[in-house]
Amino acid sequence: xxxxxxxxxxxxxxxxxxxxxxxxxxxxxxxxxxxxxxxxxxxxxxxxxxxxxxxxxxxxxxxxxxxxxxxxxxxxxxxxxxxxxxxxxxxxxxxxxxxxxxxxxxxxxxxxxxxxxxxxxxxxxxxxxxxxxxxxxxxxxxxxxxxxxxxxxxxxxxxxxxxxxxxxxxxxxxxxxxxxxxxxxxxxxxxxxxxxxxxxxxxxxxxxxxxxxxxxxxxxxxxxxxxxxxxxxxxxxxxxxxxxxxxxxxxxxxxxxxxxxxxxxxxxxxxxxxxxxxxxxxxxxxxxxxxxxxxxxxxxxxxxxxxxxxxxxxxxxxxxxxxxxxxxxxxxxxxxxxxxxxxxxxxxxxxxxxxxxxxxxxxxxxxxxxxxx
Amino acid sequence: xxxxxxxxxxxxxxxxxxxxxxxxxxxxxxxxxxxxxxxxxxxxxxxxxxxxxxxxxxxxxxxxxxxxxxxxxxxxxxxxxxxxxxxxxxxxxxxxxxxxxxxxxxxxxxxxxxxxxxxxxxxxxxxxxxxxxxxxxxxx
Numbered sequence: 001x002x003x004x005x006x007x008x009x010x011x012x013x014x015x016x017x018x019x020x021x022x023x024x025x026x027x028x029x030x031x032x033x034x035x036x037x038x039x040x041x042x043x044x045x046x047x048x049x050x051x052x053x054x055x056x057x058x059x060x061x062x063x064x065x066x067x068x069x070x071x072x073x074x075x076x077x078x079x080x081x082x083x084x085x086x087x088x089x090x091x092x093x094x095x096x097x098x099x100x101x102x103x104x105x106x107x108x109x110x111x112x113x114x115x116x117x118x119x120x121x122x123x124x125x126x127x128x129x130x131x132x133x134x135x136x137x138x139x140x141x142x143x144x145x146x147x148x149x150x151x152x153x154x155x156x157x158x159x160x161x162x163x164x165x166x167x168x169x170x171x172x173x174x175x176x177x178x179x180x181x182x183x184x185x186x187x188x189x190x191x192x193x194x195x196x197x198x199x200x201x202x203x204x205x206x207x208x209x210x211x212x213x214x215x216x217x218x219x220x221x222x223x224x225x226x227x228x229x230x231x232x233x234x235x236x237x238x239x240x241x242x243x244x245x246x247x248x249x250x251x252x253x254x255x256x257x258x259x260x261x262x263x264x265x266x267x268x269x270x271x272x273x274x275x276x277x278x279x280x281x282x283x284x285x286x287x288x289x290x291x292x293x294x295x296x297x298x299x300x301x302x303x304x305x306x307x308x309x310x311x312x313x314x315x316x317x318x319x320x321x322x323x324x325x326x327x328x329x330x331x332x333x334x335x336x337x338x339x340x341x342x343x344x345x346x347x348x349x350x351x352x353x354x355x356x357x358x359x360x361x362x363x364x365x366x367x368x369x370x371x372x373x
Numbered sequence: 374x375x376x377x378x379x380x381x382x383x384x385x386x387x388x389x390x391x392x393x394x395x396x397x398x399x400x401x402x403x404x405x406x407x408x409x410x411x412x413x414x415x416x417x418x419x420x421x422x423x424x425x426x427x428x429x430x431x432x433x434x435x436x437x438x439x440x441x442x443x444x445x446x447x448x449x450x451x452x453x454x455x456x457x458x459x460x461x462x463x464x465x466x467x468x469x470x471x472x473x474x475x476x477x478x479x480x481x482x483x484x485x486x487x488x489x490x491x492x493x494x495x496x497x498x499x500x501x502x503x504x505x506x507x508x509x510x511x512x513x
Contacts, residue, residue: 072449072456072468154448154455180484183448183457185491221444221459225486307454 035278038241038252039268041121045081046198046236053121054087056080060096060359074154074182074305075215075222077125077234080355085244086118095356112349118244120353124301125234127202127210127220128162128194134223135159135181136237138189139300141261141315151314152305154182158189160258162235165195182222190258196275197235197256204230238301240319242352245282249352251319252280253299284320284340294318294339308336323352330357427469428476428498432508434460434483441465442512445485452478476506483510 044050059082082090090096114120128134137156149155159181178185200206210216211227220228241252254267257277267276281297289296296316298304303314314336321337327347333354343349350356434445441464449456451474458466470479476497483491489512496507 072458072470074455074457149452150454152455154457155450180486180488183446183455183482183484185484185489218459222446222457223486225444305454 034243034250034252034280035265035267037243038239038254038278038280039273041119041241042123042198042236042239042254045121045123046200048200050081052084053081056082056355059087059090060355074152075219076301077127077210077213077216077219079123079125081121081123083117083119085115086120089115089118089351090356093351095350095353112343112351113247114242114244114249114351114353116244116246118242118249118351120242122240122302123236124238126237127223127228128164128197128199128233128235129224130164130231130233133161133163133179135179135186135188136162136235136256137181137186138258139255139304141264150305150307151300153301154184154305157186159186160190160192161188162192162194162197164233165193192258192275194233194235196258196272197237198272199233199235202228202230202232202234206230206234207232210234238299240299240302242319242323248282248284248320248324250280250282251297251323252278253297253302253319254278255299255301281319284318284324284338289316294321296338303336306334306336310336312336312338320352323354326350326352326354326357328357328360330354330361333358427472428474428503429467429469429505430456430479430481430508431465431467431505432495432510433464434466434485434510434512435464436488437511437513442485445483445488445510445512447508447510448482450480450482452480472503476503479506481508481510483508483512485512488512 041050045053056079126134126136136159137153138158138160139153139156140158159179161176161179176188178187180186202210207228207230210220217227220226224232236256238255239253243250243252254276256275257264258275260266260275260277264277265279267273267278279297279299281295283295285294287295293316295318297319298314298317300314303317306314306317308314309332316338317336318338321339321341324341325331325337325343327343327349329347331344331347430449432447434442434447436442441460443460443462443464445460445464447458447460447466447468449468449470451470453474456468456470458468460466476495481493481495483493491513492511494509496509498504498506
């Protein structure tokens with residue numbers, strides 16, 4: 001008996017060690033795989049090689065101008081991109097123009113989920129000046145727990161000062177301790193190179209495109225003190241992605257975080273990916289958080305500003321919990337939810353995408369209703 | 374130096390010896406029956422001008438020399454959420470806050486890239502009214 005244990009125990013230990021080493025060294029976890037896919041897709045868009053993808057404005061061509069961006073809300077420069085399969089899904093399920101006629105019909109179920117090969121990407125840009133340093137507000141996890149108020153970027157206490165490589169050669173800004181950004185003077189918590197962000201050069205046509213959009217125009221004037229112009233840059237501060245996969249799909253998010261705390265996972269191993277925090281989920285509830293609450297998966301740029309009506313902070317929100325309610329007519333779009341949620345009765349599911357539902361609403365309701373929501 | 378601006382769609386503003394005097398309340402009385410939002414709106418679309426629900430905050434952002442500043446950002450923090458506007462070419466802004474936000478619960482901020490500090494003064498609504506509120510920001 002004793003002799004047997006002497007042989008078996010080391011053998012088991014060696015086997016376990018071997019298995020652990022092999023699996024951790026050679027087999028990427030699903031999370032790593034999704035992060036890499038997400039990063040690759042974002043970089044493909046940065047490089048301008050996403051030919052088969054279409055931006056929302058090209059798909060929903062007659063969408064009314066988003067005047068709610070003027071109504072005192074904090075603007076973001078957002079793009080939503082749909083790949084081939086997601087475009088087909090929208091067309092085949094009559095989600096581009098036919099939503100209104102389903103308003104009072106029973107809920108069909110065929111368009112509740114995205115097809116497996118569908119991918120949708122939402123990119124959030126920040127204008128960066130070609131000359132002079134540009135401030136970017138920095139989210140701090142420790143200040144994100146307030147239930148009673150929004151914690152969007154207007155509320156973040158500090159800012160990073162971002163310079164292009166050329167600027168860092170000629171300008172030293174160490175004597176500046178605070179900077180005006182988006183209406184407030186904020187202490188400078190970080191100094192960063194533009195190369196720590198995914199970014200694109202602004203051309204004449206890109207500048208014209210964003211300056212025509214009210215949100216883009218407003219954000220540029222808030223940050224740069226002028227409209228965007230050729231030679232400036234757009235830096236990626238946040239992105240959401242959904243991969244159809246199966247059922248609820250896989251939801252991915254990233255944001256630029258110059259001082260990433262240990263609990264946040266980096267997007268990937270490269271220098272630039274290390275400056276982005278990454279999170280993902282494929283379930284609204286599991287795996288549960290350490291305190292037993294449902295799984296959280298959020299983005300401070302895109303959800304931080306939401307005001308909770310339910311006692312749940314945006315930090316506790318979950319992509320799937322929110323998007324499971326995506327339907328027409330859209331109900332309580334901006335409420336913060338966690339855990340399992342369902343489509344309201346007598347609503348038409350929109351493949352867990354809010355875009356078709358909100359667009360159909362904007363086509364059918366008077367704008368004033370949207371302004372103060 | 375006397376400047377006199379008249380714009381039928383935007384209201385009436387007088388500036389005398391760099392001392393800004395608003396006569397918008399007189400205009401409101403004179404034009405009773407019209408939407409009060411139309412008096413103060415600057416580059417605001419018709420859909421917004423038509424909206425009379427809520428408390429109107431309006432005003433200007435200037436530098437210390439009294440020059441009106443375009444592209445300055447005005448933030449109104451209600452304690453729940455920030456409302457933000459950017460000044461137009463005449464240095465003016467206009468925001469409409471929800472009706473249930475008391476005048477003194479709002480913390481205003483003003484800033485502009487390149488500016489270093491701000492002096493902010495607000496004028497409460499006329500007695501008995503909860504709107505409009507005037508805000509003047511001076512940046513240096």
